[in-house]
Amino acid sequence: MSSLWPPLPPKNESEEDKAARLAAEKEAKRISDEIDRALEQEKQELRKHRPQTKILLLGQAESGKSTMIKNFQLYFCPSSFHAEREAWRAVIHLNLVRFVNYLLYVLSNTASGSGGKRGDPNRDYRMFQMRLAPLKQVELSLTRCFSSENSPVTSPTDDKPTLHTSPAQEVTVRGGMGWKSFIRRGRSQSRVQSNSSELESTRRILDACKNDIVALWKSPAIRALEQEGVDLHHHSRYFLENAERVADINYTPTPDDILRARLRTVGVEEYRMTMETAAEKGAEWVFYDVGGQRSQRASWASYFEDVNAMIFLCPMSSFNQRLSEDRSVNRLYDSMELWQTVCRSKLLSKATFILLLNKADLLRSKLRAGIKFSDYVIDYGRDEPNTTEAVANYLRKEMMDIHRVCSPRKRQLHVHMTCAIDPTLMAAVLNSIRDVILVDILHQTTLL
Ligand SMILES: Nc1nc2c(ncn2[C@@H]2O[C@H](COP(=O)(O)OP(=O)(O)OP(=O)(O)O)[C@@H](O)[C@H]2O)c(=O)[nH]1
Ligand SMILES: [Mg+2]
Numbered sequence: 001m002s003s004l005w006p007p008l009p010p011k012n013e014s015e016e017d018k019a020a021r022l023a024a025e026k027e028a029k030r031i032s033d034e035i036d037r038a039l040e041q042e043k044q045e046l047r048k049h050r051p052q053t054k055i056l057l058l059g060q061a062e063s064g065k066s067t068m069i070k071n072f073q074l075y076f077c078p079s080s081f082h083a084e085r086e087a088w089r090a091v092i093h094l095n096l097v098r099f100v101n102y103l104l105y106v107l108s109n110t111a112s113g114s115g116g117k118r119g120d121p122n123r124d125y126r127m128f129q130m131r132l133a134p135l136k137q138v139e140l141s142l143t144r145c146f147s148s149e150n151s152p153v154t155s156p157t158d159d160k161p162t163l164h165t166s167p168a169q170e171v172t173v174r175g176g177m178g179w180k181s182f183i184r185r186g187r188s189q190s191r192v193q194s195n196s197s198e199l200e201s202t203r204r205i206l207d208a209c210k211n212d213i214v215a216l217w218k219s220p221a222i223r224a225l226e227q228e229g230v231d232l233h234h235h236s237r238y239f240l241e242n243a244e245r246v247a248d249i250n251y252t253p254t255p256d257d258i259l260r261a262r263l264r265t266v267g268v269e270e271y272r273m274t275m276e277t278a279a280e281k282g283a284e285w286v287f288y289d290v291g292g293q294r295s296q297r298a299s300w301a302s303y304f305e306d307v308n309a310m311i312f313l314c315p316m317s318s319f320n321q322r323l324s325e326d327r328s329v330n331r332l333y334d335s336m337e338l339w340q341t342v343c344r345s346k347l348l349s350k351a352t353f354i355l356l357l358n359k360a361d362l363l364r365s366k367l368r369a370g371i372k373f374s375d376y377v378i379d380y381g382r383d384e385p386n387t388t389e390a391v392a393n394y395l396r397k398e399m400m401d402i403h404r405v406c407s408p409r410k411r412q413l414h415v416h417m418t419c420a421i422d423p424t425l426m427a428a429v430l431n432s433i434r435d436v437i438l439v440d441i442l443h444q445t446t447l448l
Helices: 015-049 065-076 078-083 085-113 120-131 134-147 178-185 189-218 220-227 237-241 255-260 294-299 316-320 331-344 360-368 388-406 423-447
Strands: 053-058 172-174 264-266 268-274 284-290 309-315 352-358 413-417
Touching: 053 065, 053 423, 065 078, 065 255, 065 268, 065 284, 065 309, 065 423, 078 085, 085 120, 085 134, 085 189, 085 220, 085 237, 085 255, 120 189, 120 220, 134 189, 189 220, 189 237, 237 255, 255 423, 284 294, 309 316, 309 331, 309 423, 316 331, 316 360, 316 388, 331 388, 352 388, 352 423, 360 388, 388 413, 413 423
Parallel strands: 053 284, 053 309, 172 264, 309 352, 352 413
Antiparallel strands: 268 284
């Protein structure tokens, strides 16, 4: 019997039979389409009533929590990610100009401190300071755009915009996703025009300064700073290296740029994402992104209840860094202590636990540059290999041991080594996180 549908017409079919057959086929197709429509409607209804999936991201400051949220959005809700590109441009421009102004500030101190000894670099510096002077105004304007009228975005240390003389003073966001529409549209009608004209003029100034920014970065003055041991490995360095493109008047941020943009989180931000990918289309996932600084951690616990999954980020590359909020504390040790506290939490005991050993790329470049992990982590034997794989395996084991010993009940731990600024590498990790969360939710609901 043939499995073809509709079946082939019988041989020698009369015109009358043919008309009757076509009418029957048309009716069958109408019924079939109706059934499909009803099924799709039923599915939509089910999706609407499906409980939300709640995911909490924890970890110290700069561990990559907000970057992970961007990855989720880029991968599972791409149209909403791309719709926000304009809003990120202002953040990226502020990242760039703050770093340039910081470099000019460092150069001013170093150059005046070294008198005329450095010859050319000194002359370079004075020229750049003159030509890039308008960037001070750009920094003030952009900061004002973020911080006017019931500001959702401020700097915790500054009530009024001031020029930043340290790369540690960062762009900060407070409370939710509101800042994106704020930067796009302004809070009130009066702000709409002034915000957009201010942003427009900052773009024009940046474009005019583009060549000088590029030249500053390539200049002997900056190379001299590096030779003097000034640490220029800041996350905004990427934007300076790409200044020709980023400062251009026609610049639109790419996904890579957005993943690199730094916006420090203050308080707890809630992100509601409606999944766009086939399997989960229409489902709502709610993410809680917390500020990771020590002063922020007291507010975390109120978000522990009812979360389906907790994703903890440990930046592996932090082994030779100190906490900016307490210079006596090694960042990796702080991360491990924090992990112990999170594992012990009874409120999180039923949540799916996911550990991301993040910043694998930075760990690799530090180790390759000859920085020895064992110089900072005393339990890591001096004879152990100073390679990314060996160090990552060591950290994985340490963190798994802490999890086993400190968890109030036996629980599986899912561990991944990640580089959150690389969307290609993140795709597999994101799929696996999604699958693990869905399977655990299924278990939780069938066990209830
Ligand atoms: N090279 C590299 N940079 C990363 C990685 N993950 C995050 N970053 C960068 O690190 C910086 C800090 O990341 P965030 O996601 O803002 O850190 P956070 O944990 O949200 O920090 P707080 O909001 O202060 O708690 C950003 O500039 C990111 O682009 C990574 O795997 N490799
Ligand atoms: Mg953050």
